[in-house]
Amino acid sequence: MNEEMLKNQAKEEIPYKIYLTENEMPKAWYNVRADMKTKPAPLLNPATLKPMTFDELRHVFCDELVRQELDDTTAFFPIPEEVFNFYKMYRPSPLVRAYFLEKALGTPAKIYYKFEGNNTSGSHKLNSAIAQAYYAKKQGLKGVTTETGAGQWGTALSMACAFFGLDCHVFMVKCSYEQKPFRREVMRTYGASVTPSPSETTEAGRRILAEFPGTSGSLGCAISEAVEAAVGAEGYRYVLGSVLSQVLLHQSIIGLETKAALEKYNVKADVIIGCAGGGSNLGGLISPFMGEKLRGEADYRFIAVEPASCPSLTRGRYAYDFCDTGKVCPLSKMYTLGSSFIPSANHAGGLRYHGMSSILSELYHEGLMEAVSVEQTEVFAAAREFARTEGILPAPESSHAIRAAMDEALRCKASGKAETIVFGLTGTGYFDMTAYQKFNDGKMSDFIPTDADLAEGFAKLPQVD
């Protein structure tokens, strides 16, 4: 057989969707920090500027989650049986070969995507939500509180809490609460109580309402309310859906499954791409591959894709900053635009966080990962083309990765290289049709912050180093 025939044979053998069997599902999460020579900088107590201790953190988070957060040496954490059984309801997720997209682009590249949207939360968020709810239940807690913006994390946590019989209190950014009544209603169907934030139910909320009577809320404010509600109630803890190292640990299930699926068919990825807001899906997807790279076993290109309107990696500073706008959370060293940064109102969808996971920040700082930023009109153009060729209507967030994957595939077309591109398709866009409508009507525009805009945020960074 000549090379062409071999190529064709290989192509025929790979199905459209690679599913692992239950027996092939990963039994432990992978903690990439264990293989990092330079560990991510520790969380600092903003009052003392000393690393946060277990005892300081356990008032806010469940004990086991604090242990996971602080552990940067243990490589594998076994997935508890109850969590594993829940995973079996919606995992393994398919690794899809984008045959139709390849054909539409006319590229020699082989494109794969790990599709995490086939569950009711509509995204990968459920992977960590069920773990966090499990540890809360195991600790004998009554319930958890959290914030949600677009609503994916709140939905995932509601599902997880319904499963373990935990109270779930979600502070939902007010404008989102009003614009996305369906998201709110899914959470209520799962038994969660949903409060528009800022609210009169917390001191933080009342203070903000007094100062800005007509405010439509922000994620930073909702975090402050959720933390206050948890700390002030017996038997409650606060949980978070991204940014933290514990969340990247749980999300490593994405990368572990992807790696197992590729190995099953003897495929070696060249480029691995994910969208990046706080970093949970990207970190989860690339972790096991990055582990190989860190150990010198294999090489890959990793690309983080962020919105041009919220460019924390590509234009941010690598510095200690507050994790929240309300400055009630610890300081984290990360690429940041400043905790007061809020993306332009014309930015659709998520990926609005001002900072980035400390793990990804360190990896990027060391040059182990690349980052690109893309504008939203080109993101939605990619989303629509993907929907029409691959049959899945993607979330705006996920479409950032689609855009970058298509650009890489077109680069391959120009160079004639048949590279293997893998990207994370984190979720579906069923609750984002207002943004699609704007795009379909030709009314979507781009907004890129100026250097002067960003300088404002940098000027307010806390003085730590």
Add this chain to the structure above:
Amino acid sequence: MNEEMLKNQAKEEIPYKIYLTENEMPKAWYNVRADMKTKPAPLLNPATLKPMTFDELRHVFCDELVRQELDDTTAFFPIPEEVFNFYKMYRPSPLVRAYFLEKALGTPAKIYYKFEGNNTSGSHKLNSAIAQAYYAKKQGLKGVTTETGAGQWGTALSMACAFFGLDCHVFMVKCSYEQKPFRREVMRTYGASVTPSPSETTEAGRRILAEFPGTSGSLGCAISEAVEAAVGAEGYRYVLGSVLSQVLLHQSIIGLETKAALEKYNVKADVIIGCAGGGSNLGGLISPFMGEKLRGEADYRFIAVEPASCPSLTRGRYAYDFCDTGKVCPLSKMYTLGSSFIPSANHAGGLRYHGMSSILSELYHEGLMEAVSVEQTEVFAAAREFARTEGILPAPESSHAIRAAMDEALRCKASGKAETIVFGLTGTGYFDMTAYQKFNDGKMSDFIPTDADLAEGFAKLPQVD
């Protein structure tokens, strides 16, 4: 090993989700009419009361689809390669073992469901849409027209037409167009043009608007407009998402996959349950099992589940009736409530059709299938319990089958029998949160038509027999 141990071993061997491989996917659709001793009564021309001919039907439908519609003797129709490749993007769909639901109900029954909601149309409708679009493309047509109520069929057809590069014109019932802007927007994203019906673009629409200026539309009116738009335009045909025998043929993929998945694990179903509006998903699910029953190879109970507010099988007449309210379509012999019947305004979701597939009607008439009706408050209660235990937020339509499956499982609990129950979970409820909200707020009520209500519809049945 004793019996208990054997049972446990068997249980462990069956995964939460059974996926067929691509190679195990059915290669041909199954036409249950081939095995029926008494064939479904033919469609009649309302003017002549004679069976509709190929030449009469081909002005409205694609040639190949007319052939499939009229063929009641060929058992298998090969699935065209292009359709099969499209199927591979979202099929095979999983056959899920409802371990958690079984546990929550405390039933010895084994419950399986075939989940058809994991695609962007959110339901099984795509199985027929892609076939119908393919035949239209193959015939060299420019495009197709159709109507949609809740929007699942319109979405599925938009996706199929985008894939084959066909024009797609959807007449969407006006109240639905206004209440479900997201559904409309998904269709537009796939390039379909969506017109609220009744509209000024057709004679039928203008006539209805003149007569009822403030009308919010009906499926019957939208059908009339879609048929007129197709017949009046060069290179266009009309397509329909349920009721017709060709649609049940395409939907047999559901049952064929279910049967293959059960056989893979040596499982024999006792009861097979599906919701029934026009009958497309139920007919598709049960067809291959019914074939076995008709050929005397195996026995099963089949249960059609319909809304108490639209009880065509349980309370309708088996008679010739118009397929549409506007009386532009042929007459079909079926269980019907009369073509003027419209379910109470408080009925949420689909399953609103006044009649039933002629195939299912004949099978029911012969006592080969049972039917039950359920009220919507108990349907939504089942939906919520299912969402919380199995992690999938079901469509209101699908939840009729869930309700009946849970009732059967509770019957098994009372009798101690460990029967195997299989039901069709046709779709997800992400676009139906307005109905869920009503239920969550305790504002949902039931409405069952009186005998006098139904007598009105029966009085208007055409005199044929």
